[in-house]
Each structure stands twice: as C-alpha cells, then as structure tokens.
Amino acid sequence: MSKWTLGVSIGVAALLTSLGVLAADIPADKAVITLDQIPGKQGSVKFPHAKHATEFKVDGQSIPCKTCHHTMKSDAETPQSCESCHVKTGETQKQFEGKTAPVLGVSGNMKSVIYHQNCLNSCHKKAKAADGKSIATCKTCHVKE
Ligand code: HEC
Numbered sequence: 776m777s778k779w780t781l782g783v784s785i786g787v788a789a790l791l792t793s794l795g796v797l798a799a800d801i802p803a804d805k806a807v808i809t810l811d812q813i814p815g816k817q818g819s820v821k822f823p824h825a826k827h828a829t830e831f832k833v834d835g836q837s838i839p840c841k842t843c844h845h846t847m848k849s850d851a852e853t854p855q856s857c858e859s860c861h862v863k864t865g866e867t868q869k870q871f872e873g874k875t876a877p878v879l880g881v882s883g884n885m886k887s888v889i890y891h892q893n894c895l896n897s898c899h900k901k902a903k904a905a906d907g908k909s910i911a912t913c914k915t916c917h918v919k920e
Pocket residue numbers: 810811812813814815816817818819820880881882883884885888890891894895899910911912913914915916917
C-alpha cells in the first residue's frame with residue numbers, strides 16, 4: 776500500500792492534535808488487526824492500525840488515537856478494544872456513562888456497521904489518497920483474497 780496523504784479538514788482530529796498530548800504506542804502485535812467481528816459475505820477486513828496512527832496524515836497531521844478510540848479521556852490512556860463495549864448482535868448490549876453502545880453491526884446491513892460510521896462516513900468519504908484516488912470504495916477495505 777502506498778503512503779497516503781489525506782488532504783481534508785477534519786475538525787475534531789485537528790482539534791485533538793492541537794492539544795499536543797503524547798500518545799501511547801500501538802502494541803507490535805496490533806500493527807495490523809484483522810477485523811472479523813461481523814459474519815457475512817464481505818469477509819474480514821485487514822486494518823492497517825499502526826499506519827493509521829503514524830503514516831497516514833489528515834491535513835498534514837497524524838490521526839490521534841482518540842479519533843477512533845472515542846471514549847479515551849486522555850491520549851496517555853491505553854485504549855480498549857471496540858468490542859469491549861460494542862458487542863455482537865444477539866449479545867446483551869453494554870452501557871458506558873449511561874449510554875448504550877450500539878452493536879458492532881448486523882450481517883448484510885451496511886448501515887448498521889459501526890466501522891462504516893467511524894471509518895467510512897467520518898473519514899474515508901472525505902479524505903483522498905495522495906494520488907487523488909478515492910479511499911471510499913468497498914474494496915479499499917473489503918479485499919477479497
Ligand atoms: C473504510 C473501510 C470500509 C469501507 C470503505 C467499506 N467497509 Fe464494509 N466493513 C468494514 C469493516 C471494518 C467491517 C466489519 C468487518 C468485521 O468485523 O467482520 C465491515 C462490514 C461490512 C458488512 C457487514 C458484514 C457482512 O459481510 O455482511 C457489510 C454488509 C459491508 N461491510 C458492506 C460494505 C459495502 C457494500 C461497501 C462499499 C459500498 C463497504 N462495506 C465499504 C469496513 C469498510
């Protein structure tokens with residue numbers, strides 16, 4: 776995969792970065808995470824985690840951990856997995872600070888997938904690769920092997 780320079784203004788990311796808090800490191804065994812939490816035809820997604828936190832830039836700025844790990848109070852905190860709050864369909868939903876965390880997503884239902892909201896709608900649809908290509912096509916993330 777080539778280096779991406781994401782050239783779009785993402786207010787929250789820029790704001791958090793401007794706070795300049797030192798972040799924890801991505802554990803080596805979490806550099807690439809295979810997301811295989813919602814069964815279905817699309818298969819698993821190989822998520823380049825470390826690249827998102829270091830290499831990929833939005834407006835020339837790194838993406839802070841908190842942009843994705845949205846319940847972090849400070850960048851020094853060790854983030855939890857999404858699935859520690861967002862459970863699989865059919866499991867008892869968890870609460871955090873009085874709010875119910877939506878399920879990870881329902882098979883075959885694009886709209887229900889929390890990663891589509893967090894990754895696709897809030898960033899991939901706005902940002903572009905350095906060469907100007909879209910990073911919002913299904914096969915950006917759903918790579919059939
Ligand atoms: C930015 C990355 C990204 C893009 C772009 C993306 N997806 Fe996904 N999608 C995911 C992730 C991550 C999951 C969760 C995978 C898992 O945990 O099993 C997912 C899950 C799904 C699921 C639920 C699981 C299943 O197989 O039924 C469907 C349906 C889906 N995606 C359809 C699409 C379609 C159609 C497109 C293009 C219009 C698309 N996605 C684009 C990241 C993406």
